[in-house]
Amino acid sequence: MKQLRRLLLLVVGMGLAVGPVAPGLAQEDVIKERQKLMKSVGKATKTMGEMLQGKVPYDAAAAVAAMETIAGVPAKFVKLFPEDSAGDPDSKAADAIWEDMARFQKLAASLEKDAKAGASVAGNGPDALKGAFVKLTENCKACHKDFRLEDN
Template identity: 40%
Template sequence: MRLSALIVGLCVAASAALPALAQNETVIKERQQLMKNNAKAARTASEIIKGSQPFDAATAASLFTTLNEDAKKFATLFPEDSKTGGKTEAAPAIWEKPAEFKAANDKFIADTQAALDAKPADLDSFKTAFTKVAANCQGCHQQFRQR
């Protein structure tokens, strides 16, 4: 009887601890997918700038649209239960400095929207717009990403 009571007690204690350990891997995967989308868009932009892919205004618009739409979703994907797990590279600074993180994401949204609004029609205007957009990446990664 004592052994079964002990087992029941341990199971109850363990199940009470589970919510504290649970991680929101769904949201982690979602934000990782958005970053993969951004990396693919950045690679394509780099290929256009280097000349290994021809400039096309529709492609340019598509790249900036992807970056803009993903940025609008991105800041919502950092609930408290997604700090660890799922091979996340999100730095603690995201939760420690939420206003700074939001400001960085808002700037990225504004810069990608400005690039969309500019409607680059040639390679030079695309380079100018993309350079401004890409400047956001390094600053955000340095502060809000861990490796």
């Protein structure tokens, strides 16, 4: 069973690289994968946020890497929402995602764009990072406002 799951994950991983998730993929696996990706975004955001709050010293390379991590997520993320994964009690994904997939994808594209732009300036000092960070995190809110179930 465990091996089967690993195999499935592998198939998912390969599927991600080439296109939409294969139909029939276990629902809990897409959900886990989404959560993993969002966790990586949260971690990268924290890395930058703590620099801006002065909790850790500014580190140009780490800031750029964090922006790049985030820039790599949206394209993978939006492919993890097959119709049959809607309404899962383990997931905070709101039904609105499937009701307005176009807008959901647009917001993801906006995050990708702002993260890429951020990666190109985040190494230019704390002020440059700050501007890019503010712009970047607007995307988090814009998406979570309508597309994540209320729980914070």
